[in-house]
Amino acid sequence: MNISTQSLHSTLASLVGAGVRPAADTDSVAGVRPQVVVEPANEEEVAAVLAFANTEGLHVLVRGGGTQLALGFPPTGGDILLSTARLNGIVEHVPHDLVVTAQAGLRLTELQATLAKSKQWLALDPTLPVEATIGGIVATNATGPRRLRYGGVRDQIIGVRVVLADGTIAKGGGKVVKNVAGYDLPKLFTGALGTLGVIVAATFRLYPLPVTSRTVQITTSTLAPLGDLAVRILGSTLVPTVIDIQGDTTHRTYTMGVRFEMGQEAVAAQTDTLLAMGAELGEGTAQTLEGEAETQFWAALAHETTTSHTQTMLTLKANLLPTDVTHWLTHVERLCEQQHIRATWYAHAGHGLVTVRLAGDDTALLSATSTLRHIAGEQQGSVVVTEAPLGLDLDVWGPVPALAVMRNLKMRFDPKNTLNPGRFVGGL
Amino acid sequence: MLKSGIVAELRTIVGYESVLEKYEQLRTYESDGLTSFRVTPALVVLPATTEEVQGVVRICYREHIAFVPRGSGTGLSGGALPIEGGIVISLARMNRILDVDLANQRIVLQPGVINLWVTQRVAPHGYYYAPDPSSQQVCSIGGNVAENSGGAHCLKYGFTVNHVLGMKLVLPNGDMVEVGGPTLDPPGYDLSGIIVGSEGTLGIATEVTVRIVRKAEAIQTVLAAFTHPDAAGETVSGIIAAGIVPAAVEMMDKLAVEACEAAVHAGFPLDAGAILLIELDGPHAEVAQQFAQIEEICRAAGATEYRVATTDEERMKMWKGRKAAFAAMGRISPNYIVQDGVLPRTALPEVLREIEALSTHYGLRVANVFHAGDGNLHPLVLYDQRNEGAEHHAEELAGQILRICVEHGGSITGEHGVGTTKKPICSLCLPRRTWRPTNLSGARLTQATSLIPTRCIPPHVCVGKSPAHTSSIR
Numbered sequence: 001m002n003i004s005t006q007s008l009h010s011t012l013a014s015l016v017g018a019g020v021r022p023a024a025d026t027d028s029v030a031g032v033r034p035q036v037v038v039e040p041a042n043e044e045e046v047a048a049v050l051a052f053a054n055t056e057g058l059h060v061l062v063r064g065g066g067t068q069l070a071l072g073f074p075p076t077g078g079d080i081l082l083s084t085a086r087l088n089g090i091v092e093h094v095p096h097d098l099v100v101t102a103q104a105g106l107r108l109t110e111l112q113a114t115l116a117k118s119k120q121w122l123a124l125d126p127t128l129p130v131e132a133t134i135g136g137i138v139a140t141n142a143t144g145p146r147r148l149r150y151g152g153v154r155d156q157i158i159g160v161r162v163v164l165a166d167g168t169i170a171k172g173g174g175k176v177v178k179n180v181a182g183y184d185l186p187k188l189f190t191g192a193l194g195t196l197g198v199i200v201a202a203t204f205r206l207y208p209l210p211v212t213s214r215t216v217q218i219t220t221s222t223l224a225p226l227g228d229l230a231v232r233i234l235g236s237t238l239v240p241t242v243i244d245i246q247g248d249t250t251h252r253t254y255t256m257g258v259r260f261e262m263g264q265e266a267v268a269a270q271t272d273t274l275l276a277m278g279a280e281l282g283e284g285t286a287q288t289l290e291g292e293a294e295t296q297f298w299a300a301l302a303h304e305t306t307t308s309h310t311q312t313m314l315t316l317k318a319n320l321l322p323t324d325v326t327h328w329l330t331h332v333e334r335l336c337e338q339q340h341i342r343a344t345w346y347a348h349a350g351h352g353l354v355t356v357r358l359a360g361d362d363t364a365l366l367s368a369t370s371t372l373r374h375i376a377g378e379q380q381g382s383v384v385v386t387e388a389p390l391g392l393d394l395d396v397w398g399p400v401p402a403l404a405v406m407r408n409l410k411m412r413f414d415p416k417n418t419l420n421p422g423r424f425v426g427g428l
Numbered sequence: 429m430l431k432s433g434i435v436a437e438l439r440t441i442v443g444y445e446s447v448l449e450k451y452e453q454l455r456t457y458e459s460d461g462l463t464s465f466r467v468t469p470a471l472v473v474l475p476a477t478t479e480e481v482q483g484v485v486r487i488c489y490r491e492h493i494a495f496v497p498r499g500s501g502t503g504l505s506g507g508a509l510p511i512e513g514g515i516v517i518s519l520a521r522m523n524r525i526l527d528v529d530l531a532n533q534r535i536v537l538q539p540g541v542i543n544l545w546v547t548q549r550v551a552p553h554g555y556y557y558a559p560d561p562s563s564q565q566v567c568s569i570g571g572n573v574a575e576n577s578g579g580a581h582c583l584k585y586g587f588t589v590n591h592v593l594g595m596k597l598v599l600p601n602g603d604m605v606e607v608g609g610p611t612l613d614p615p616g617y618d619l620s621g622i623i624v625g626s627e628g629t630l631g632i633a634t635e636v637t638v639r640i641v642r643k644a645e646a647i648q649t650v651l652a653a654f655t656h657p658d659a660a661g662e663t664v665s666g667i668i669a670a671g672i673v674p675a676a677v678e679m680m681d682k683l684a685v686e687a688c689e690a691a692v693h694a695g696f697p698l699d700a701g702a703i704l705l706i707e708l709d710g711p712h713a714e715v716a717q718q719f720a721q722i723e724e725i726c727r728a729a730g731a732t733e734y735r736v737a738t739t740d741e742e743r744m745k746m747w748k749g750r751k752a753a754f755a756a757m758g759r760i761s762p763n764y765i766v767q768d769g770v771l772p773r774t775a776l777p778e779v780l781r782e783i784e785a786l787s788t789h790y791g792l793r794v795a796n797v798f799h800a801g802d803g804n805l806h807p808l809v810l811y812d813q814r815n816e817g818a819e820h821h822a823e824e825l826a827g828q829i830l831r832i833c834v835e836h837g838g839s840i841t842g843e844h845g846v847g848t849t850k851k852p853i854c855s856l857c858l859p860r861r862t863w864r865p866t867n868l869s870g871a872r873l874t875q876a877t878s879l880i881p882t883r884c885i886p887p888h889v890c891v892g893k894s895p896a897h898t899s900s901i902r
Binding site for chain 1 (some may be wrong): 590607619626643644668713774802
C-alpha cells in the first residue's frame with residue numbers, strides 16, 4: 001500500500017462526503033493506528049469505501065461501539081477505520097410480528113427503549129449495553145446472563161445485510177422467523193469478528209418484556225455447594241432466566257444470583273421452591289431481591305472486577321459444560337494461590353460460560369492461561385483470552401478445530417484480506 | 429455406468445451386503461417424500477461408521493461420482509433425489525445413540541437415529557428433544573440436520589439449528605472435521621450454524637451433538653374453533669399482543685379439518701371455518717394464568733368452541749390429528765401438492781384471501797395448515813391427475829402461493845427445504861436483476877462453499893445457485 005494520508009482522505013471524502021477525518025491515537029485498534037476514520041451514512045457509502053479499499057489493496061478495520069476492540073489478535077494492517085456510528089436507525093419494527101430490523105451502529109439501549117414502548121425487547125444482555133451496537137454485538141457474538149433462557153445471538157438473529165469485501169451489498173435470511181431458503185448466513189456472520197463482511201443491518205426475533213422479576217441471592221463460603229445447586233436447578237422444572245455465580249480470590253465468599261422473570265404468581269412459586277432447595281445446602285445465607293435492590297445487585301455483580309495499576313491484567317472467557325464450571329474454577333483458585341495471581345470471576349453456571357479477570361506478573365499469567373486452557377480442553381471446553389496487554393506473547397484464541405475449512409471460507413469471502421486482517425482465529 | 433471394480437472396492441469398505449445394486453433394491457431409493465421426481469441411482473451404499481462414510485466418499489471424490497446422502501427419505505422437497513448414474517449414501521445403519529449426558533442436557537447421536545427415539549430415550553428422566561416434525565416417527569436426525577427441520581413446537585423452542593451444538597462432518601473429499609462441540613461458543617466461525625439446513629451440500633454429518641430440553645412442570649392444550657379463519661388469525665395476534673409465547677399455535681382451515689377427521693377421527697369440529705390448537709407449557713402458575721388470558725382472547729374473537737384437553741390422551745389425540753394432516757389429504761383428494769411457504773404472521777388474513785381467489789380461479793381446492801405462531805403456511809393443493817391439465821394447474825397454483833408469500837415479505841420455504849422442487853423458483857426470493865450482486869444465498873455463497881470441494885455435490889441441490897454457476901463449481 002502506497003498511498004498518502006492526504007490522497008486517501010480526499011478520495012474517501014469523494015465517496016462519503018463529510019464522514020471522513022484523520023485518525024487520532026484513540027482510533028487505534030490493538031496498537032494499529034489507521035490513517036483515516038470513515039463514518040458512512042448508508043450502506044451504499046460502506047460499499048463504495050470497501051470497493052475502493054479492496055481495489056487498492058488497503059486494509060479496513062471495523063468499529064461499532066468499540067467495547068470489544070481488545071478481542072482477537074492485533075490486526076496485521078489497518079489503513080481505514082470504518083465506523084458504523086452513523087448507521088444508527090431502526091429500519092422496521094413490526095410489534096405484532098415480534099420482529100425488528102436495526103442498523104449496525106444503533107446502540108442496544110436505544111433499541112431497547114423503542115421496543116419497550118411495545119412491551120417487547122431484544123433478548124440480548126451483553127455487559128455494556130449503553131455503548132454496544134447491534135453490529136458489534138452480532139460480530140462479536142456478545143451475550144450475557146439471560147442466554148440461559150433466550151439463547152444467544154445466533155438463536156435470535158433471522159436476517160442480516162452485509163457489505164462484502166469487494167463492495168457487494170448482500171443479504172442473508174429475511175424478516176420471518178422460520179426460513180430455510182438458502183444457507184443460514186446470519187449465523188455465519190455471528191461471531192465472525194467482521195472478517196467476512198461488514199454488517200450494516202440485522203433482523204431479530206423479539207420477546208415480550210417479562211411482567212415481574214425476582215432474584216434469589218445465595219451467599220456461601222465454599223464454591224462446591226453453589227455449583228451443585230446450579231446443576232440441580234437445571235435438572236428441575238424451575239425456569240430461571242439467569243443462574244450466575246460470582247467470586248474472587250480476595251474475599252473467599254461466593255455469591256449466586258438466580259433470577260425469575262414471568263408472571264407474578266409463577267415468580268413467587270418458583271422463588272419459594274428455590275429457597276427450599278437452597279435451605280438444603282446447610283450453609284450460607286439466602287435472600288430475595290426485587291425492584292431497585294435487585295437492579296443494584298445485578299449491576300454490582302457484573303461490575304465487580306479485579307483491577308491493577310501495576311500488574312498485568314488478562315481477561316479469559318471459558319466455554320465449559322455446566323457441570324464442569326466449579327471444577328474449572330477450583331483450578332483457577334489453586335493456580336492463583338500458587339502463582340500469586342489475583343482474580344475475579346463471573347460464571348454463567350447455567351450455560352457454562354465463565355469470565356475471569358486476572359492480575360499478576362507476565363510469566364504467572366501465561367502459565368496459568370495455558371494450564372486453564374488445557375483443563376478446559378480435557379472436558380471438551382475452550383478458553384479464549386478476550387483482553388490482554390499488547391506485546392504479551394499469547395495465542396488468544398487457542399486451538400481451533402476445522403481451521404482449514406474456516407481459512408477457505410475467509411478466502412472465498414475476502415480473498416484480498418481486506419477486512420480486519422489477522423484478528424480472527426488462526427490469524428484470519 | 430460406474431467403472432468396473434468400484435462395486436467391489438465399495439464392498440471391501442462397507443461389506444458385501446451393504447452395497448445394493450439390484451434394480452428392485454435400488455427402486456426403494458429412487459425418490460424421497462416428493463414422489464413426483466424419481467431417479468434410479470447406480471448404487472446404494474450403507475456405511476456403518478464414520479470411517480466407512482469417509483472411505484465411500486473418498487472413492488466418489490477420486491472417481492468423480494456424484495453422491496447424495498440420505499436419511500429416512502421423508503423429505504418433501506426432493507433433497508434426497510438420486511443423481512442419474514450416481515450413488516446414494518444411506519445413513520440408515522448408523523442409528524445408535526452414542527452418549528447421554530442428562531446433567532448437561534446433551535445427547536450424541538448417529539445420523540440414522542430416528543427423531544422420536546431421542547425423546548423416547550430421555551423421557552423417563554423428564555427430558556425430550558424439542559424439534560418435532562410431523563414425520564418424527566420415521567425421519568432421521570441426519571435428515572433433520574440437513575433440512576433444519578422444524579415442527580409445531582419450534583415457535584418457543586426453536587428449530588433443529590437451535591438444538592445442534594456440534595457434529596462430525598465428512599467433507600466431500602472424504603476428510604473428517606469436528607465442528608462445534610458440546611460447549612457454547614467454541615472459537616471460530618459458526619460452521620454448525622451454516623451446515624444445518626444446507627441440505628447435504630456441504631458434507632455428511634456422521635455424529636451430531638444436540639440439546640435435550642427439560643419437560644415443563646405443566647402443559648395445557650386447547651382446541652378453539654371459529655366460524656372464519658380471520659377470527660382465528662385475530663386470536664393469534666391477540667395472544668402475541670398479550671405478551672404470551674405459546675409452545676405451539678397451529679391453525680387448520682375447514683378443508684384440512686375435514687381431511688384429518690376422515691383419517692384419524694381426532695374429534696375436530698367439522699362445522700368450523702378454522703380451528704386453532706394452542707399449547708402452553710411452563711410453571712403451573714404461569715400456564716394457568718396465561719391459559720385464562722387465552723380463553724378470554726378466544727372468546728372475544730368469537731370462538732364457537734373452546735375445548736381443553738383434560739388428559740394426556742386427549743392432548744395426544746389432538747396432536748395426532750394435526751400431525752396427520754398431510755397424509756390425510758389422500759382421504760379427500762386423489763392427488764395433492766404439499767406447499768411450504770412463510771409469511772409475516774400479520775399478513776395471514778390477506779394471504780388466505782389471495783389463496784382463496786387463486787383456488788377459485790383455478791377451480792382447485794386448497795386446504796391450509798398453518799404454524800400460526802411462526803408464520804409457516806402449508807397450503808395443500810388438491811387435484812385429480814386424471815383430469816387433463818389438472819396437475820399442471822395445481823403446480824402453477826402452488827407456485828403462485830409462494831409468490832404471494834414473498835410479496836408479503838416472507839420466504840419460499842420454512843422447513844421443507846429448497847431441494848429439487850424449489851430450485852427453479854429461488855429467483856422469487858432472489859430477484860434475477862439483483863441476484864448476483866446482492867444475494868449471498870445465490871452465486872456468492874456457492875463460491876463460498878466450493879472451498880469444501882463440491883464437485884461431487886449434486887449441483888441441483890446447491891441452494892439458490894444460478895444455472896450459470898453450475899459449471900464453475902470445482
